[in-house]
Amino acid sequence: MDKSQVERVKTSSDIVAVVSEYVHLNKKGKSFWGLCPFHSEKTPSFHVDPDKQIFRCFGCNKGGDVFSFVMEKKGLSFAEALTELALKAGITLEKEKRQSSSEKKIYYDANRAAMAFFEQQLASSRGEDARRYLSGRGITEETIRIFHIGFAPDSWDSLSTYLKGKGISHSAAEKAGLIAPRKSGGFYDRFRGRVMFPIIDLTGEVIGFGGRVMGGGEPKYLNTPESPIFEKKRVLYNLHASRNQVRQGGAVVVEGYMDVVSLANAGFSSAVATLGTALGEDHVRLLRRFTDDITLVFDGDSAGRNAMVRALEPFLASDVIPRVVILPQGKDPDDIAREGIGIWNSFLSSAQDIWDLMFHESFSRYDPSKIRGQNAILKELAPMFARLHDNSMRDLLTQRLAVKLGVSPELVLKRIRPDVDPAEHRNTPDAGGERDTLETTLTRLMLSERRSVEIMRTSKMIFEFQNKVLSRLFNYILEHGSDAIDEVTCPDEVRMTASKIMALGEFPGDTKKALIDTVCRFMSLAFDEELRKIQGELNNAEKTQDRNKRNELLKGKQEMMLKRKNLRSHVMEVFEKR
Numbered sequence: 001m002d003k004s005q006v007e008r009v010k011t012s013s014d015i016v017a018v019v020s021e022y023v024h025l026n027k028k029g030k031s032f033w034g035l036c037p038f039h040s041e042k043t044p045s046f047h048v049d050p051d052k053q054i055f056r057c058f059g060c061n062k063g064g065d066v067f068s069f070v071m072e073k074k075g076l077s078f079a080e081a082l083t084e085l086a087l088k089a090g091i092t093l094e095k096e097k098r099q100s101s102s103e104k105k106i107y108y109d110a111n112r113a114a115m116a117f118f119e120q121q122l123a124s125s126r127g128e129d130a131r132r133y134l135s136g137r138g139i140t141e142e143t144i145r146i147f148h149i150g151f152a153p154d155s156w157d158s159l160s161t162y163l164k165g166k167g168i169s170h171s172a173a174e175k176a177g178l179i180a181p182r183k184s185g186g187f188y189d190r191f192r193g194r195v196m197f198p199i200i201d202l203t204g205e206v207i208g209f210g211g212r213v214m215g216g217g218e219p220k221y222l223n224t225p226e227s228p229i230f231e232k233k234r235v236l237y238n239l240h241a242s243r244n245q246v247r248q249g250g251a252v253v254v255e256g257y258m259d260v261v262s263l264a265n266a267g268f269s270s271a272v273a274t275l276g277t278a279l280g281e282d283h284v285r286l287l288r289r290f291t292d293d294i295t296l297v298f299d300g301d302s303a304g305r306n307a308m309v310r311a312l313e314p315f316l317a318s319d320v321i322p323r324v325v326i327l328p329q330g331k332d333p334d335d336i337a338r339e340g341i342g343i344w345n346s347f348l349s350s351a352q353d354i355w356d357l358m359f360h361e362s363f364s365r366y367d368p369s370k371i372r373g374q375n376a377i378l379k380e381l382a383p384m385f386a387r388l389h390d391n392s393m394r395d396l397l398t399q400r401l402a403v404k405l406g407v408s409p410e411l412v413l414k415r416i417r418p419d420v421d422p423a424e425h426r427n428t429p430d431a432g433g434e435r436d437t438l439e440t441t442l443t444r445l446m447l448s449e450r451r452s453v454e455i456m457r458t459s460k461m462i463f464e465f466q467n468k469v470l471s472r473l474f475n476y477i478l479e480h481g482s483d484a485i486d487e488v489t490c491p492d493e494v495r496m497t498a499s500k501i502m503a504l505g506e507f508p509g510d511t512k513k514a515l516i517d518t519v520c521r522f523m524s525l526a527f528d529e530e531l532r533k534i535q536g537e538l539n540n541a542e543k544t545q546d547r548n549k550r551n552e553l554l555k556g557k558q559e560m561m562l563k564r565k566n567l568r569s570h571v572m573e574v575f576e577k578r
């Protein structure tokens with residue numbers, strides 16, 4: 001997908017029209033205002049500028065172009081937002097890999113044929129045991145039909161013979177993971193003597209299978225191996241069928257496809273499951289296309305602190321707080337579904353926010369009235385706050401932990417960012433704020449002025465950003481140039497940040513002068529920091545009367561001060577060369 005296509009979609013999409021699908025906008029002068037869809041508010045601070053085709057919220061500070069609006073609002077990747085907006089604008093995107101999509105079709109066809117074969121086998125006399133197994137678990141004929149459940153007979157070649165008869169090549173069936181080569185030549189069926197659950201993607205294609213043994217064989221569950229059409233981290237079982245319910249009532253994530261089937265069988269059809277992997281960031285992104293209301297269900301046996309931490313992991317990068325239901329020891333959703341759907345629903349309604357559980361868990365394991373306990377709780381919870389991308393959520397959690405422990409928020413903050421000494425922060429009250437502004441300005445200059453990128457590249461100066469997100473964007477531009485932001489290969493997070501900065505508009509005034517000023521201030525803050533460190537060591541050396549050390553430090557201090565003094569002329573020199 002080349003850049004001109006992105007440009008075309010961008011110019012053909014009207015941001016006012018796109019935003020209006022979600023926000024009631026009122027025209028005031030040249031621009032539009034409405035209630036922000038990203039945070040809750042009573043007076044409009046959400047602003048759309050039709051001339052610049054950008055949006056910005058003055059409340060929560062979100063902003064960007066039409067792509068980032070759709071990405072943010074619907075939880076899409078850039079490529080997905082592009083496809084969606086192109087569709088709306090009536091633009092046909094040229095597929096970059098026409099070849100590969102027709103290649104994929106061969107695998108889809110192989111899988112679809114295999115699904116028909118497995119279903120046929122289940123209905124035949126060979127499938128008698130499998131039918132008995134399913135009915136033993138209370139699975140009705142209707143459920144079998146809806147989920148296209150089938151049976152792979154205990155034979156080495158019945159599927160491969162069948163596929164051959166249907167004109168599907170061995171190589172296609174092999175690449176689809178249905179058959180595997182024998183050492184002695186020829187192929188054998190991968191799934192044998194298993195109840196088969198086809199896995200269907202959002203476009204309705206059969207992309208793989210899960211097979212479960214009926215007796216005590218190993219492995220209990222066997223999935224299609226990973227392939228270009230089957231990536232476990234991007235698939236949720238049953239999402240294709242349940243998406244409308246998920247959109248309306250939220251998503252319920254259970255641990256296995258058998259749970260999904262049993263629940264649907266009992267009348268609860270909006271459960272989805274991962275395929276033998278933990279829920280990951282891609283899964284969360286997939287779900288967020290339909291809902292932000294996500295409930296995770298844990299079997300009593302598998303729940304525990306580690307499971308909770310693992311479950312929280314993929315949500316740290318989003319502002320979604322999942323809810324959690326922990327089933328009683330020894331029970332899984334299948335057991336509960338069979339006891340009755342009312343019992344299942346009452347478990348669901350008892351779901352708790354994952355952070356509440358995490359707090360509760362730590363506070364019940366340690367004694368918060370003892371220093372030792374306080375310290376342990378702080379050690380456990382604070383590092384997780386540090387990894388949240390959402391600032392306001394981090395503030396809320398910090399505040400809450402501080403109150404519950406009866407300590408100051410600064411103390412919690414210190415655990416979050418151990419390198420920042422809050423006391424030092426107090427001496428220079430705006431250091432954090434100024435640093436952030438400088439980092440933003442520097443990045444903004446790089447985005448708006450191609451020349452700045454050139455200059456910065458050749459300056460060979462090293463900039464250590466405190467803001468991780470900005471740092472990634474800054475380094476991305478340095479490496480690939482500012483035009484690369486609109487490439488499909490640009491990471492979504494980087495693009496979002498860029499688009500937010502671009503929503504600030506053109507950089508006002510003389511960019512070259514601004515660049516020199518910003519770089520100088522940036523470097524001088526770094527020098528100050530260095531000087532503070534030296535001064536600290538110097539004080540120690542005075543105390544211990546270490547003369548050699550003291551002299552050495554004094555010399556370092558003088559050099560540093562000289563550098564700081566000559567900073568501006570040095571920077572000018574570097575930049576004038578260009």
Ligand SMILES: [Zn+2]
Pocket residue numbers: 036037038039046057058059060061062
């Ligand atoms: Zn907002």
